[in-house]
Structures are given as C-alpha cells and as structure tokens.
Amino acid sequence: MTATEDVTARERDLYLGMLRILDSPEPTEPMRNVLETLVALSQAQRAYLELYRDSSAGDRRWSLSHGCSMSDEEQIRATTSRGIVTAAIASGTTVHTAFALLDERFAGAPSVKKQRLEAVLCVPLLGGVPGVLYLEGKRGAPPFSAEVIRIAEHVARFIGTAAQRAGAHRPPDAEDATRPFRERLRLEAVVGRSRALAHVLQQVELAAPLDVTVLITGPSGTGKTQIAHALHDNSKRRNGPFVELNCAAIPEGLFESELFGMMPGAFPGARRTPGKVEAAEGGTLFLDEIAEIPLTAQGKLLQLLQSKQYYALASPRVAKANVRIIAATNADLPQLVADKRFREDLLYRLNVITIRMPGLTERREDLGVLVDELLLRLASEHGLPQLRASPAFHVACEIMDWPGNVRQLRHRLEAALIRACHEAATWIEPRHLSESLQAPPERPASFHEATRQFQCELIRRVLKEVDWNVSEAALRLDLTRAHVYNLLKAFELKRDDKK
Numbered sequence: 001m002t003a004t005e006d007v008t009a010r011e012r013d014l015y016l017g018m019l020r021i022l023d024s025p026e027p028t029e030p031m032r033n034v035l036e037t038l039v040a041l042s043q044a045q046r047a048y049l050e051l052y053r054d055s056s057a058g059d060r061r062w063s064l065s066h067g068c069s070m071s072d073e074e075q076i077r078a079t080t081s082r083g084i085v086t087a088a089i090a091s092g093t094t095v096h097t098a099f100a101l102l103d104e105r106f107a108g109a110p111s112v113k114k115q116r117l118e119a120v121l122c123v124p125l126l127g128g129v130p131g132v133l134y135l136e137g138k139r140g141a142p143p144f145s146a147e148v149i150r151i152a153e154h155v156a157r158f159i160g161t162a163a164q165r166a167g168a169h170r171p172p173d174a175e176d177a178t179r180p181f182r183e184r185l186r187l188e189a190v191v192g193r194s195r196a197l198a199h200v201l202q203q204v205e206l207a208a209p210l211d212v213t214v215l216i217t218g219p220s221g222t223g224k225t226q227i228a229h230a231l232h233d234n235s236k237r238r239n240g241p242f243v244e245l246n247c248a249a250i251p252e253g254l255f256e257s258e259l260f261g262m263m264p265g266a267f268p269g270a271r272r273t274p275g276k277v278e279a280a281e282g283g284t285l286f287l288d289e290i291a292e293i294p295l296t297a298q299g300k301l302l303q304l305l306q307s308k309q310y311y312a313l314a315s316p317r318v319a320k321a322n323v324r325i326i327a328a329t330n331a332d333l334p335q336l337v338a339d340k341r342f343r344e345d346l347l348y349r350l351n352v353i354t355i356r357m358p359g360l361t362e363r364r365e366d367l368g369v370l371v372d373e374l375l376l377r378l379a380s381e382h383g384l385p386q387l388r389a390s391p392a393f394h395v396a397c398e399i400m401d402w403p404g405n406v407r408q409l410r411h412r413l414e415a416a417l418i419r420a421c422h423e424a425a426t427w428i429e430p431r432h433l434s435e436s437l438q439a440p441p442e443r444p445a446s447f448h449e450a451t452r453q454f455q456c457e458l459i460r461r462v463l464k465e466v467d468w469n470v471s472e473a474a475l476r477l478d479l480t481r482a483h484v485y486n487l488l489k490a491f492e493l494k495r496d497d498k499k
C-alpha cells in the first residue's frame with residue numbers, strides 16, 4: 001500500500017469508526033477507536049477528548065484519550081485547561097500552534113513549559129456540546145497539516161453533534177448550600193450556591209443582628225460591598241440609611257470634613273455641611289477601602305468607634321453618633337500595621353467580627369448561576385432582550401480565570417450580551433466573549449447535516465484516491481457499485497468537483 005493509500009484507508013476507518021459511534025449504546029470504545037485512528041492518521045503523539053457538563057456538582061469533565069497514560073491524561077486535564085483549551089473554547093475556533101513553547105500566546109503557561117509542548121491542535125466540539133478535541137504532535141515533528149486540521153475539525157463536529165444527541169452534557173442539578181440562609185435572611189442581591197458563599201452567609205446571619213463593627217476582607221470585586229448591604233438589610237437598622245464612603249476616593253485634606261462634616265469657620269466662606277456620620281444617623285456607615293484612610297484621620301475614627309462621639313470640623317461641641325460601622329478592604333491590614341501605615345488599635349476596634357470574602361477561584365461552582373443571573377439582571381438594566389448563555393458559553397466562563405472576580409465577570413458578561421444583541425443572536429456564545437464585534441457565524445450543522453458531510457467527504461476522498469474508478473471505490477468502501485452511484489448523485493459529486 002502506498003503512503004497515500006494508507007492515509008485514505010485510515011481516513012475511511014476514521015469515518016466508519018464515527019458511524020459506529022452512532023450505532024453503539026455505549027460509545028466510549030468506538031470513540032477511543034476514533035482517537036486511535038486519528039493519532040495514526042495525523043502521526044500525533046496523542047489525542048485527548050474532553051466533554052463538559054455545565055454542572056456545578058462534582059466533576060464536570062468527561063474525558064477519553066489515546067496515547068496517554070492515566071497520569072498523562074491527568075496532566076492534560078490539569079495543565080491545559082487554562083491555556084490552549086480555554087483559547088479554543090472561548091473563541092469557538094480551532095487553535096493550532098506549530099510550536100507551543102515558542103508561541104507567545106502559550107509560551108508562558110506552566111503546562112507548556114513543563115511538557116515542552118511543540119505542535120498542538122485543539123478543536124472545540126462544534127455540534128453544540130461544550131468540549132474539545134486535543135492533539136499533541138510528536139517531539140521534532142512538523143506542524144499539523146491543513147489536511148489533518150480539516151479532518152480533526154470534522155471529527156470534533158461529529159462528536160459534538162453525537163454527544164449533543166445523546167444529551168451527554170446535561171447537568172444534574174447542583175445542591176444549593178446557601179438555601180437555609182436564604183430562607184431566613186434578606187439576600188436577594190447575593191448570587192451563588194457554593195459552600196464558600198454559604199460560609200460567608202453564616203457569618204452574616206451571626207453578625208447582622210449584633211450592633212458591632214464588622215470588617216470585611218477579600219480580593220477586589222468579590223462582593224464585599226454587597227455583603228455590607230446584606231449586613232445592614234438584616235440588622236435592626238434596616239429602616240435607617242446605608243451610607244457608603246469610599247476612603248480611596250477622598251483627597252487626604254478633605255477626609256475629616258467628608259466623614260465628620262464642618263461648621264462655618266472651618267475655612268473662609270465655609271458653610272455648615274453634614275458629614276457621612278451624620279448622614280448615616282440611625283443606620284449603617286460603610287467605609288470601603290478603609291486601608292486608604294489617612295493616618296491623621298485614623299485617630300479620630302478610633303475615637304468615634306470607642307465613644308460614639310465626634311467633632312465636626314471647627315465645631316467646639318461634641319456630637320453623638322448613632323451609627324453602626326462596617327469597613328471593607330482588600331489590603332493586608334496586619335502588614336500595614338507592621339509598616340506603621342495603619343494604627344493597630346484601630347484595626348482591633350474594626351475587626352470585632354471579620355468576614356472574609358472568597359475569590360471566584362474558591363467558588364468556581366458559583367460561575368454557572370452567576371452567569372445566568374447576572375445576564376438576566378444586565379438585560380433588564382439595559383433594556384435588552386433576555387438572551388441566555390449557551391452550554392459552551394457556560395463552559396468558557398467556567399474554565400477562564402477571573403482575577404477581577406465577580407466584577408470582571410460582570411463586565412465581560414455585559415460586553416458579551418451587548419455583542420450578542422448586536423448580532424441578533426439567539427444565544428450568547430463563547431465568541432461573544434472576544435473583544436471585537438463579529439459578523440454572525442454560520443449556523444452549526446445539524447446532526448443529519450454533519451453525517452452527510454462526513455459521508456460526502458469520505459466518498460470524495462476514496463474516489464480521488466482510485467482515480468474515480470467507481471468499482472474500485474465500492475470495493476474499498478465495502479458498498480455496492482449502485483450504492484456508490486446513488487451517493488454520487490445524492491451528493492452531486494462529479495469528477496472535476498472541487499468540493
């Protein structure tokens with residue numbers, strides 16, 4: 001057999017293998033065979049298939065490989081998910097790199113360095129089910145050819161369509177660990193069902209009714225302000241005002257007047273101006289970014305916390321304050337104390353109770369519900385159609401990194417929603433996460449269309465291989481000549497056909 005015949009035979013095996021997936025009640029083995037044939041055909045080192053369920057319960061990945069040991073598979077699962085796989089899923093397009101180690105898109109990824117990855121081909125499953133087909137080249141081998149990329153895309157589309165038909169990605173309902181707290185507290189704005197969030201809500205339930213100072217810590221964009229609102233809404237001050245002061249936004253010289261207010265005489269032309277403490281009378285004063293409060297004002301804040309008394313600027317008379325103070329920061333206050341930039345006694349006064357907000361990495365299982373809920377809220381805020389996220393979009397969000405936490409997620413969702421509406425799309429898809437507005441894509445192939453495309457492709461290749469000798473093609477395809485003629489007619493294939 002010549003090398004070309006060998007390729008054609010393998011491609012035929014591949015397509016026949018794919019058709020076998022359809023017949024099989026348990027598709028794992030036929031899928032593994034398809035991967036095996038694909039590895040032989042593409043001369044890859046290994047192939048790996050990963051399907052996702054958009055589920056927050058347990059492991060949402062189902063995977064299969066050929067050419068990988070159990071530990072290789074683990075390694076691929078663990079190490080490629082944030083890099084090449086993310087790029088393929090998020091863009092909804094094939095990612096091919098001839099030499100990952102030298103490719104600036106991926107060279108920095110620990111997985112790429114560790115495995116010294118060279119040629120990699122990663123194709124999203126295009127039939128509507130979220131997942132990827134991942135091929136890794138042999139060391140020193142040339143990049144995957146355009147032909148291999150085309151075949152891999154066919155396989156990925158086929159598997160995606162077959163898996164969608166089998167309902168492989170339907171998620172089981174995730175348990176809502178926050179439910180008990182939602183039944184007892186007012187928490188409408190707080191989205192999430194994870195244990196990590198439930199732990200936060202447990203502390204909210206404990207701290208809200210006590211009239212004590214609470215310090216909320218945690219990375220930026222994790223919902224500290226929201227939790228401050230939740231504390232207020234569930235306290236006996238809930239009918240009083242909630243006043244917020246972002247300490248980072250106030251110039252140092254104006255901080256005291258902003259917080260405590262001022263009387264005429266504070267400076268020439270000054271009028272009596274109430275401060276935030278007065279505005280929050282009977283309610284809650286939320287001091288966001290407390291680490292930014294100037295040292296000079298820290299003593300006065302400490303006095304307010306200790307005695308519930310304060311002086312407005314230029315006022316000879318002490319004022320009484322009936323406020324509860326909640327503070328928040330993403331800074332390391334003990335470190336600032338060590339650096340003498342924050343008063344230790346103020347820190348002790350502030351953190352009577354401390355609530356730490358987890359970053360999104362600690363509660364990735366909330367991503368699904370956050371995506372759905374935030375999209376609904378954004379649509380109603382902007383008066384846009386309530387578009388829903390596709391399963392692939394969910395997966396893209398779940399596997400992406402969100403260093404800016406919920407705030408960053410919210411911004412990206414807002415942009416994605418606007419892009420999808422601009423396209424008049426029916427679903428929000430991974431490509432809407434990318435930066436630029438794009439033309440509407442082609443509709444994904446239906447199951448029948450995809451099957452038809454595979455058959456057409458197979459026959460076209462075999463006929464080309466045998467120089468359009470129909471008898472020979474029929475022999476190779478294990479079909480009757482009449483069947484091949486019928487297929488030629490059905491697919492409108494002709495000898496000079498360039499399809």
Ligand SMILES: Nc1ncnc2c1ncn2[C@@H]1O[C@H](COP(=O)(O)OP(=O)(O)OP(=O)(O)O)[C@@H](O)[C@H]1O
Nearest residue numbers: 189190191219220221222223224225226330406407
């Ligand atoms: N659990 C959540 N459910 C719904 N929206 C959330 C949640 N957490 C945060 N958000 C949204 O994310 C954005 C940022 O939240 P928030 O301002 O409360 O974060 P933060 O931790 O106070 O940030 P920073 O430290 O920068 O002040 C807001 O739009 C908020 O509504």
